Amino acid sequence: MSLLRNMFGPYKDEIWQQLAQEINANYIEGGFWNQSKVEANIDEWTVTLDTYNVSTGKAHIVYTRLRAPYVNRDGFRFKIYRKGFFSELGKKLGMQDVEVGFPDFDDQFIIQGNDDYKLQRLFQQPTIRQLIELQPEISLEVNDNDGWLSTTFPKDVDQLSFMVVGVIKDIDRLKQLYQLFAEILHRLCQIGSAYDDDPLVELP
Template identity: 45%
Template structure:
């Protein structure tokens, strides 16, 4: 073995294992035909190095590739390769040839893209240009959602490199990992991470969660989103409220709880409305009843009375709810609507009837279709629908604004029209 190493150099397995150590990544031994892979995290992304074989069974070729899924809602696309290679490839993608304003780089590379200004900014980064120049052969492109890549969620694309053969040049491979890191930071965050920058964390929060897996885990979106929610709470900027409100119903229970905590930390009245409907959510988060975390957040925002009122109603005591005048009626009705399918469903239905919430009829009918009248909750829902439909059918008194003033009858003493304007009778003088 030592003789073979001396003759041919270290094996690809040895080189890739060393690369994994250098980039603080993982070395995977996975299968017979594509046995090795290296993965490393950089920022919010996972960069995966592996090989694949393509051909017709008679003449097969091996390719080395790097790929990294990332959030790209703007649809920024590019395809970059050394001049004289892959000529015309980008035309099929609807991309245009672009010069980025650096003569040597423009001479050595074909640069195609759909956003010239963003490409010029990307290659205004001298380190990106130097890392590209160090690659003897390179094609760096953004793979969209077409074809095989359609498995990615909306807004996700893939930064992709490929080259012929199985690369075992350690310096070149390390250069490629560094290039991916630099390009991802540029295209996603303008080159720098601003830990005190609200838009930076809002973008992280809006990326898809969950996992993308194909032999390996290519994308793990939950941890970055949780970190972003916590950071937005720490920054206490009300501008983050809409983004945090958008994830309050997310499938990731820990993210939901982080968003609730962040809204409480921001301590702005605008955070109250999005939280109130969650008082009817009986799901768990981080091992706790999610509703408890919401209630605590609302108390911190000065809405302790609202919490007690809704809690009492869900326990069957409607007195406070019927006299409550603290606002947020629509949000309270939404909370009761969400509670219909939980353990407090019967009380929630009765509460909606008690406060004459005819606006809840669509939600009640939806739950009735799901539950029927098999149990106490279904029966309470049916009864509430009957009461509210009867109320909705009652005639309303006309508002004063609905009646034109000049159509009302005049009193006998009221001044009438000018007699001179009346038609004269035939006997009139």
């Protein structure tokens, strides 16, 4: 075993290849311009795991992210992240925090959205709350698709998006994130906010 492996643990690509095998997903090796990634199919949806680099001018910050495009039926959007100093500052600046009716959960997270009733229905699903609570850090939201994969998405397609600083190499945590995406996408269908169709096919 190499000295670097002893010091820093297994390489990201080694872990992600193992992840792909265990969840029956596709591991796509990166090249000079592109990072490696893992793509898993959940019914008609594709959940993609990759890393993203942001330059601050003096340094590069690496993020781990997961994204899944889907057809947003009613424009429902939400964002959830753990409470902390900046979240409390945001509340003082007027950011709206919605309580979804589960005190232990509400105490841990800032939850925002454009439909309070849909937020409450989404987080009524106990598995979704449990999987979110398992994440030591989380920023999860529905936002506009950003043209990733050089694909032009239909106008009603949004994406479920997760992003945190650093490279996640914990297989159990990554499996939990894929499960979380599956649970949320299915729940969005149940509450009338998503279609279980291929998001890259125009609806009639």
